[in-house]
Amino acid sequence: MRSVYYPHLVNGAFGDPALYVRLAHRGEALLFDCGDLHPLTTREILKIRKVFISHAHIDHLAGFDHLLRTFLYQDSHLHLYGPTGIAERIAGRLSGYTWNLTGGYPFALTVFEWRPDEGRQVTFRADNGFRPEDEKVWPLREGLLVDTVAYRVRASALSHGDIVSLAFALQEPLHVAIHKDALERRGYLPGPWLTRFKDQVRRKVPEDSVLAVPLADGGQVDRSLGTLRREIAHLERGMKICYVTDADPSPENFGRITALAADAHLLAIEATFAHRELERARQRGHLTARLAGEAARQAKAARLLVFHHSPRYQDRPRELAEEARRAFSS
Secondary structure (H helix, E strand, O other), X not given: OOOOEEEEEOOOOXXXXXXXXXXXXXXXXXXXXXXXXXXXXXXXXXXXXEEEOOOOOHHHHOOHHHHHHHHOOOOOEEEEXXXXXXXXXXXXXXXXXXXXXXXXXXXXXXXEEOXXXXXXXXXXXXXXXXXXXXXXXXXXXXXXXXXXXXXXXXXXXXXXXXXXXXXXXXXXXXXXEEOHHHHHHHOEOOOOHHHHHHHHHHOOOOOOOEEEEXXXXXXXXXXXXXXXXXXXXXXXXXXXXXXXOOOOOOHHHHHHHHHHOOOOOEEEEEOOEOHHHHHHHHHHOOOEHHHHHHHHHHHOOOOEEEEOOOHXXXXXXOHHHHHHHHHHHO
16 A cells, blocks of 8 residues: 555654644645654645644653744645643643734634534734634534544543543545556656545445546546556555553553554554553653553554653663564464
8 A cells, every 4th residue: 555644753752742644636734743843844834734732741841832933924724633621731831922913814713612412712913912712513423623625633532640632533534546557558647636546445435426636748538537546556444553651551541552553553552661660650641661562563553663661761762662572463
């Protein structure tokens, strides 16, 4: 499968949690947690359309001001998702500044709160001094936060001490694989039309719908959606990435993690302590590297990416990754 999501840890395994995921051919990105964002370029930050916050501890939210500063003059509407109470946390951050000169600025931020029964959303507009407005509830079916033609994001609530920390699964609803050799044989010119074609297939647009296809030697030809699907593509299960951090090492959390990450192409998961320090992990509300690897193995994830390492291990930086890898592959 050709990748459609390109994830990378903004701050590596030991830095603030932040997973940046670029969406191929869409000019946009998603951000999971919002630790220090200075390693990202302005161009990369401005591609972000949605931010998913696990919880409001400082290392997961410290980059919010940098994000806000970058977007402030943009004609953009940013969406931020997080656990119950995140709207008040964001309102508090926004109220700490003076906004007397932002009249007419087009930027807006809408915060969506996960709740056990239904969601809540609040909008903050630069033009209105970022005062909270347009508060309303929104339906939340089985933790589904976002449902678009290109991706879905689902959340699962994990315990982290006495608070909720959300884990997230990003999934492509359906993967439409394009055969490059078939394009070349028929003289079809690759380009943005392929993204439109894929989206129409995912939307189940009628197969007799016509799409204009540009040709490599100039001009274009009309082809039905059904004909194109048979000529140049095949369908398969969509790509899935799961993001898990700050979770008590409990059986309940373990079960929720493996259910959310089932058959993931990538499980990005915290591995904060070595398993020999399991008692410390319980006290701090974090997973051990062995548990991270076991969760990936039980979920049948294809790949494992561990992060959020305790600074206690900086003098032996590979220890936690190796422990997780052994548990994953055993």
